[in-house]
Amino acid sequence: MQEHKKKQVLLVGNPNVGKSTVFNALCNKKQKTGNYAGVTVASHSGNYTYKNEEVEVIDLPGSYSVYPSSEDEAIFSKFLIDEQKNYEGVIYILEALSLKRGLLLFQQIQDLGIPMILVVNQIDQAARRGISIDIQKFSDALGIKIIQTNAKEQIGIEEIKEAVLKDGFKKADKISFETPNEHKDFIQKIAAHKGLDNEYKAWMSLSLGSELGRIESIKDLLNQPDSKSLVPKRLQVQETVRRYQSVDKILANVISKKAQFKELLTEKLDKVLVHKFWGYVVFLLILLIIFQSVFFLAEYPMNWIEDSFSWLAAFTGKHLPEGPVNSLVSSGIIPGIGGIVVFAPQIGILLYFLYLLEDSGYMARVVFLMDRLLRPFGLNGKSIVPLVSGTACAIPAVISTRNIENVKERLLTILVTPFMTCSARLPVYSIIIGLIISDGSFLGIKYKALVLMGMYLLGFLVALFSAAVLKRFIKNKEKTYLVMDLPTYKKPLFGYDLKMVLGKVWDFITGAGKIIFIVSIIVWFLSYFGPKQNPNQLVATNVELDHSYLAKMGKGIEPLIEPLGYDWKMGVGILTSFVAREVFVGTMSTLYSLDDDAPEVKVIDKMRRDVKPDGEKVFSFATGISVLLFYAFAMQCVSTLAVVYRETKSWKWTGFQVVMMTGLAYFVSLIAYQILK
Amino acid sequence: MKQIDLHKLSGFPKNKMGKILGYDNDYLKMPNKIIEMGLLPETIFRILYQAPFNGPMYVEFGEEKSRIALREEEGEYIIVEELN
Numbered sequence: 001m002q003e004h005k006k007k008q009v010l011l012v013g014n015p016n017v018g019k020s021t022v023f024n025a026l027c028n029k030k031q032k033t034g035n036y037a038g039v040t041v042a043s044h045s046g047n048y049t050y051k052n053e054e055v056e057v058i059d060l061p062g063s064y065s066v067y068p069s070s071e072d073e074a075i076f077s078k079f080l081i082d083e084q085k086n087y088e089g090v091i092y093i094l095e096a097l098s099l100k101r102g103l104l105l106f107q108q109i110q111d112l113g114i115p116m117i118l119v120v121n122q123i124d125q126a127a128r129r130g131i132s133i134d135i136q137k138f139s140d141a142l143g144i145k146i147i148q149t150n151a152k153e154q155i156g157i158e159e160i161k162e163a164v165l166k167d168g169f170k171k172a173d174k175i176s177f178e179t180p181n182e183h184k185d186f187i188q189k190i191a192a193h194k195g196l197d198n199e200y201k202a203w204m205s206l207s208l209g210s211e212l213g214r215i216e217s218i219k220d221l222l223n224q225p226d227s228k229s230l231v232p233k234r235l236q237v238q239e240t241v242r243r244y245q246s247v248d249k250i251l252a253n254v255i256s257k258k259a260q261f262k263e264l265l266t267e268k269l270d271k272v273l274v275h276k277f278w279g280y281v282v283f284l285l286i287l288l289i290i291f292q293s294v295f296f297l298a299e300y301p302m303n304w305i306e307d308s309f310s311w312l313a314a315f316t317g318k319h320l321p322e323g324p325v326n327s328l329v330s331s332g333i334i335p336g337i338g339g340i341v342v343f344a345p346q347i348g349i350l351l352y353f354l355y356l357l358e359d360s361g362y363m364a365r366v367v368f369l370m371d372r373l374l375r376p377f378g379l380n381g382k383s384i385v386p387l388v389s390g391t392a393c394a395i396p397a398v399i400s401t402r403n404i405e406n407v408k409e410r411l412l413t414i415l416v417t418p419f420m421t422c423s424a425r426l427p428v429y430s431i432i433i434g435l436i437i438s439d440g441s442f443l444g445i446k447y448k449a450l451v452l453m454g455m456y457l458l459g460f461l462v463a464l465f466s467a468a469v470l471k472r473f474i475k476n477k478e479k480t481y482l483v484m485d486l487p488t489y490k491k492p493l494f495g496y497d498l499k500m501v502l503g504k505v506w507d508f509i510t511g512a513g514k515i516i517f518i519v520s521i522i523v524w525f526l527s528y529f530g531p532k533q534n535p536n537q538l539v540a541t542n543v544e545l546d547h548s549y550l551a552k553m554g555k556g557i558e559p560l561i562e563p564l565g566y567d568w569k570m571g572v573g574i575l576t577s578f579v580a581r582e583v584f585v586g587t588m589s590t591l592y593s594l595d596d597d598a599p600e601v602k603v604i605d606k607m608r609r610d611v612k613p614d615g616e617k618v619f620s621f622a623t624g625i626s627v628l629l630f631y632a633f634a635m636q637c638v639s640t641l642a643v644v645y646r647e648t649k650s651w652k653w654t655g656f657q658v659v660m661m662t663g664l665a666y667f668v669s670l671i672a673y674q675i676l677k
Numbered sequence: 678m679k680q681i682d683l684h685k686l687s688g689f690p691k692n693k694m695g696k697i698l699g700y701d702n703d704y705l706k707m708p709n710k711i712i713e714m715g716l717l718p719e720t721i722f723r724i725l726y727q728a729p730f731n732g733p734m735y736v737e738f739g740e741e742k743s744r745i746a747l748r749e750e751e752g753e754y755i756i757v758e759e760l761n
Binding site: 064067098099100104131231233234241255266274275276279367369373381405483484487 | 744750
């Protein structure tokens, strides 16, 4: 592939203007899934080919201004400014319903001398509200051609592609922002000093303050008397107010509005959805529906998957030559991977709901409802999104904290989100709950389901509680605030979201599958070989499990884990699951399939029958509870750690998180076991 | 009883039309987002809802009827008057 020939274009706009819809319409066929949950937070890219030209579209996080106030906006501004040499131009999306707000950022980018194509999306929506836009006048006033789209109906998409092909990106003829007179001399001095072709660039380098790094070379200039009044924040405010004044003038000539009496959908829905009482009832109901579906709807596909893997295990067991490889494949690797794939439907359903909620505009309402309730814990209303996503997977959840402006609140959210019960804990919980909780029911709800619900609740409460404790130790004087757009409700992109979810689920399966595959083989090797039993051997092969290297390792850590009620096999399971929690299941399958003379018995039954030398059950009630608590609290996920480090850029906090979570896990499991045994 | 200050956005009665006059002297401490989102002087607004326990306010404003959530603390910066 000739990479350099690919044209790179940026998709830019305010949050919630339908950027994802346009992105999806443009790159419908060739979609790279490199993004994470939280539609608005991470940037992602896709490709399309139009008339033999290959184009890469980069969807940047939405922003209101080039001056960032949160991490995702900083990512946006940095990319926009630093990567200018690499991209062809910006496709700017304006939403017909909020032209005013959108024009602020549009004119800033225009003034930076970046070539643009302007797209006005959802004109039909505006018409429905009695707003008509004179596109010709609008285009003249802005000095740029306007492409009208209705991305949902694929209208106008072809035109965008055509414009990209024909290099329709256009630079502004003049700068729309006039430097205020009192600063003019100084700004011109800077522009000359730095060799900038444009006054606005000089103005911006001053107004940015420290946020994107004020340019070193103007430091000496800043000490001069005429720079005294240059408080970056004041400049930003001045700029924004002036720009809005000029935008108002433009729009006054372009928009005409009819009186409109019809109540709009958003207004109707919000009467209930943000209601002091009903708002919370609806939110709880939605959560309930999600979890109901996760556990009951998923049951059918889960059964099919389970059956297929059992069949595959039996098939390979029968047809592979007798011996150690046979047992490795048929009772180690296949059940291990099956143990993970079986959770794919649950993860998929959960993610799908979260995508739809975010997509529809409902999540912003949840932030509105939860803000006051989360504040006593040192969190922001926006923390609810990572916390809820954390029930699927902590990785996208940690990334979705980027729109929390306050550094302390963001750090706290990152630190406590991994306490939420993520889907990787499900396989472990299911096995252990299956082993120690009886089949009875209470008020029609099975004990097992109750315990599982309890585990979810526990994760949430511990997340809140630890945030409340940690907030005392994190110093930050920065003000906390909540200023958030409440978008109009939109019909979610069911198909697009489904595609994203399937991509995620596939990533999960292949990612976890690879790890389990490797860990299973390592575990098998370590259990097949053992320390030499006579002087002539280098190592002993085909040893009894109890004499293997694995047993030696497990027994090595036994003093540490015995007080928690674990035997050496569980110790190995816990050690291996520091890579990822779900590996526990694979390791257990491998270990138990190696250590038995009755291969036809299911692994879970072997685990149930396993006894300690003193005749006590290995998986007693006390041990089971202790394992559950350990997995609820311990930081056992290398991928999450990597993301936490990337997002905090701090080894201190990443290390702290491991020690805090794992320490808490050890402590709580210890107490639980010692009380219950 | 808490004295309701009609001249600030926080404490402004619900469902009444108001107009933003300007910002508090302390405006440099005010989050930039407030202005960037379009809560500018001369803007007509209405507080539609507020979350319980003095939670965030749900404000509808401007020609385009944008909606924004902000806390009472942020509302303290914004000076308003009631329209009749």
